[in-house]
Amino acid sequence: MWIPLLVVVVIGSLLHFTEAQHPCDSITGNYETWLTSAQRVDVVVVGGGASGLSAAKVLLKDSTADVVVLEAQDYLGGRVKTHRQGDILVEDGAEWINGGVANRLFGLAKRLNALTNPIPASAYDWRARTWDGTVADARGYDAAARLFEKCEEPGIQVNYYTTGYGKCYIDRFDKVYKNSRAVAREKAGWYHYLHMWVNKDVGCTDWMEQSARDADRFTDWGYDRWNQWKDGYDTVITHITKSVPDNKIRTSTPVCKILWDQPGGEDVVLVVTQGGDAYLASHVIFTASIGHLKDRHTHLFEPQLPQSYRDAMNGIELGIANKVQLGWSYPWWGPDPLNLHIIFPKMELPPQKSWLYGLMEILTIHQQPNMLQGFIPGDYGIALENLPEATVKEHIVQHLKDVTGQNVPEPTFFRRSRWMANPWTRGSYNSFVTVEGDMAGLRNRNPLTRPLVNSNQKKMLYWAGEHLSNTRYGTVDGAMDTGETQAYRLIDANPKYWK
Helix, strand or coil: CCCCCHHHHHHHHHHHHCCCCCHHHHHCCHHHHHHCEEEHHHHHECCHHHHHHHHHHHHHCCCCCCCEEECCCCCCCCCCCCEEECCCCECCCCCCCCHHHHHHHHHHHHCCCEEEECCHHHHCCCEEEEEECCCCHHHHHHHHHHHHHHCCCCCCCHHHHHEEECHHHHHHHHHHHHHCCCCCHHHHHHEEEEEEHCCCCCCCCCCCCHHHHHHHHHHCCCCCCCCCCCCCHHHHHHHHHHHCCCEECCCCCCCCEEEEECCCCCCCCCEEEECCCCEEEEEEEECCCCHHHHHHHHHEEEEECCHHHHHHHHEEEEEEEEEEEEEECCCCCCCCCEEEEEEECCCCCCHHHHHHCCCCEEEEECCCCEEEEEEEEHHHHHHHHCCHHHHHHHHHHHHHHHHHCCCCCCCCCECCCCCCCCCCCCCCEEEEEHHHHHHCCCCHHCCCCCEEEECCCEEEEEEHHHHCCCCCCCCCCHHHHHHHHHHHHHHHHHHHHHH
């Protein structure tokens, strides 16, 4: 990764979170007290995101199972999180319906009359600038865009299966940039720009982290940032939740213990929440993020997950891409939506501002003409989380002044996401099989989809979530598919639930 040592040292120090007590560390009680007070239920769904709610919807519609959904946070949706403040609507997480008509969510949004009116790319005020405000050569952007498209073509990544996804970009950049005849002094800046573009798309710290094989398996239906939910992405969560009665859902109810192989031979799972409530279930569908699973599995499961499962789990990471959002009473940049691209021909920012190296694009938020938003991936996104909010706001406002050369008023709205600090997510997107995971034999995510069986060889614990989709990981539609698939899998394996 092309970053000076000083910057690496600073970011490295910022990455180390102060270890606060996890909410589940306060749990009280013991096995006997939990078992005595446990409520009997057929299926506990852990997680009220798109996957968990989709699983519950199937179980309630197509089986006779008694179901309860336990969600740790105070809202449903997981990494679908719409924030509303007066007339302002922004998304902390999922934002676009990528792929248009190929995406099941596009058809759903259309049926619900919930799609925004698309704004073509030509309507944007497109600018390319260096970090200090110099107009950058747009041919550098064209070279980066061509290479981004090239490395996404079918059959290209197969040449890199023994290495990382980013090798395609590394191998081809010099030739593509030279052929573009872009300014030589900007070459390093556009290389870094492309690196951040790929990292933002994956959520990784470095484009060599993701297995090229895993990247090649993803079904890309096209990048269409113009299709959005006009009343917020949580429209889809509201739609799914209509099929799940309120009395089947518990929010602000973190699951802290899952005892999945009971002593004495009874085929039940004891699920215990932070508040000490317990459920004795015939089955569990676990849908929390792979970030949370990796962070808490040793505390969460009794007995410990099988070694084979842990080995497979260790081959997957959950990426991070945070957002910074700012709003004003008027669009100070001009009347048209802004699409601002930023390059760093030299890495000359003060160390504390090094998180800004991850910010390669700032654009107007769709339907919010007075607001701007930027993505910050990987280590830069984590460094952003560790700074005080006032400092982040000060940094980004000054950065906008430097880059645009315009007078930037004090924003009336400011928000930044902190997905890595969230103990129930520990990341945002995408999940990806690492190069090390692939080298260890994890060719796909299938080993993580197999139900866990207890000592009686009964399937007790099922798994769902976007990280289990081989072809649509990191997407809401992928999460929904896995939830539905695992719910049907559970029903098929248990005739007592058949209607």
